[in-house]
Amino acid sequence: MNRENVPVGPPAPPASIFxxxxxxxxxxxxxxxxxxxxxxxxxxVEVGGPGGSVFLIESGRVRISLPGSESREVxxxxxxxxxxxxxxxxxxxxxxxxxxxxxxxxxxxxxxRSDFRRSLxxxxxxxxxxLVMMSQRLRAANxxxxxxxFLDVQGxxxxxxxxxxxxxxxxxxxxxxxxxPYTRQxxxxxxxxxxxxxxxxxxxxxxxQYIKLQRRKAVILNAPRLRLKxx
Ligand code: CMP
Numbered sequence: 290m291n292r293e294n295v296p297v298g299p300p301a302p303p304a305s306i307f308x309x310x311x312x313x314x315x316x317x318x319x320x321x322x323x324x325x326x327x328x329x330x331x332x333x334v335e336v337g338g339p340g341g342s343v344f345l346i347e348s349g350r351v352r353i354s355l356p357g358s359e360s361r362e363v364x365x366x367x368x369x370x371x372x373x374x375x376x377x378x379x380x381x382x383x384x385x386x387x388x389x390x391x392x393x394x395x396x397x398x399x400x401x402r403s404d405f406r407r408s409l410x411x412x413x414x415x416x417x418x419x420l421v422m423m424s425q426r427l428r429a430a431n432x433x434x435x436x437x438x439f440l441d442v443q444g445x446x447x448x449x450x451x452x453x454x455x456x457x458x459x460x461x462x463x464x465x466x467x468x469x470p471y472t473r474q475x476x477x478x479x480x481x482x483x484x485x486x487x488x489x490x491x492x493x494x495x496x497x498q499y500i501k502l503q504r505r506k507a508v509i510l511n512a513p514r515l516r517l518k519x520x
Contacts, residue, residue: 318408322398327391334389340378343405346370349395353387364478445480446490447518465509
């Protein structure tokens with residue numbers, strides 16, 4: 290639920306996926322946007338809901354997800370400052386394609402469909418930035434489809450751990466130390482399984498000495514073995 294809905298002067302545009310745009314283009318784009326503040330756990334957009342606006346994240350972090358049966362859900366993406374969401378309904382006029390939830394206190398700039406469409410029609414550079422962003426999301430969605438179609442749950446967990454390692458792993462004497470800033474439920478949603486199954490897989494990897502679990506961290510002890518699970 291939204292806690293504030295503050296009309297803004299010209300908001301400072303966040304550094305963003307639109308970062309290739311000239312400053313004037315970006316300022317023009319967000320000049321009519323409103324700043325809104327959401328608390329952790331608030332729903333900003335609900336799947337199936339009406340899509341009248343587009344959002345740019347100024348600060349905080351949101352999760353894009355699809356609800357499944359039996360309170361399961363799959364996480365499609367996490368987004369942070371500078372990222373944009375809500376563009377799909379804005380473009381095709383269909384209901385919202387996913388649910389967007391704040392995973393921490395989040396401030397967004399919200400623009401109306403008509404304002405954003407006007408900016409797109411005026412500026413080919415804005416339109417091109419949007420196309421690049423959507424291509425990148427399609428690639429990421431293809432990766433999710435590939436994982437779900439071809440890997441079992443052990444493979445999906447192994448892939449997630451290796452992806453985190455590639456992005457933010459640090460070498461230690463023991464192995465590659467990786468941050469795990471997710472709850473077990475959030476991790477389960479990322480690999481589309483239940484919390485219980487995820488916990489069982491992690492424990493199994495630990496028993497096999499592929500990984501060592503620590504508080505909010507893990508150490509990858511045997512990356513080649515993990516990689517084998519993803520093939
Ligand atoms: P919209 O459909 O208007 O509302 C939900 C938003 O979630 C959607 O626009 C996109 O901005 C975002 N979204 C939907 N699917 C994905 C995905 N696979 N990856 C990243 N973002 C997505």
